[in-house]
Amino acid sequence: MIENVDHVTIVVRDVDETKKFFALLGFVDGMSDVISGPKFSNYMGVENIEAEHQTLVLADASPRFEIQLLKYRRPDALPNPSIATLRELGFNHICFRVDDLDAEVAKLEANGVKRRNEVMQFHGRKLVYLVGPEDITVELSEWI
Numbered sequence: 001m002i003e004n005v006d007h008v009t010i011v012v013r014d015v016d017e018t019k020k021f022f023a024l025l026g027f028v029d030g031m032s033d034v035i036s037g038p039k040f041s042n043y044m045g046v047e048n049i050e051a052e053h054q055t056l057v058l059a060d061a062s063p064r065f066e067i068q069l070l071k072y073r074r075p076d077a078l079p080n081p082s083i084a085t086l087r088e089l090g091f092n093h094i095c096f097r098v099d100d101l102d103a104e105v106a107k108l109e110a111n112g113v114k115r116r117n118e119v120m121q122f123h124g125r126k127l128v129y130l131v132g133p134e135d136i137t138v139e140l141s142e143w144i
Contacts, residue, residue, distance in 0.1 A: 007055075007066035008094055010136060011077050015054055015069055018133040022056050022067055024111055025096060025104075025138075030055035030066060034073075050074045084116075084135040093129065093137035101126045101142035 012018045019029070036050040052071040057064065071077075082088045098104045101119065105128055109115070116129035116137060125141045132138040 004063045005065060007068050009068040009070060010133060011070045011072065012134055013071065013077065014133075015052060015071050018069055019054070019056065020111075021113065021133050024108055024113065026059050027056040027067055028059045030057040035070075046075065048074055084131070084137065086129075086137060093139050095127075095139035095141050098140050098142050101128065101140055104140055 010018070019027075032055070033053045034050065035053045041047055041049045050073040052069075052073065054069040054071075056067040056069065058066070086092055105115065105119065108130065114131040116131055119126055119128045121127070121144070125143055127139060127141050130138045130140065
């Protein structure tokens, strides 16, 4: 039986910029490591992998939730030019529940974060999509 979501991993080119984005959402530095060698190559199915692995932790969240960042040293990360379309098969976006969507959007926009759309209401929630690191889509949701 699933207990809760543990983490989401994002492959990035710029760890520092990505950390700044997630810090605006309340994430703090966790642990940092370099993953490499046959154990990780076999586990991830990426031959000859070497990557920086940075864990960000959602401060004061219970249960614990992490965003794990991977910056490949080798092999080169593969760009996904369709990631922002939201119509590709597979993973689509991540959504974080917030207590005040308007305040969060104002704070994020004041720090240069762009919205993909206008705030809308749907199924008892206020929702908005944001442009996240590497063009991933990050959604905020406020239950109303």
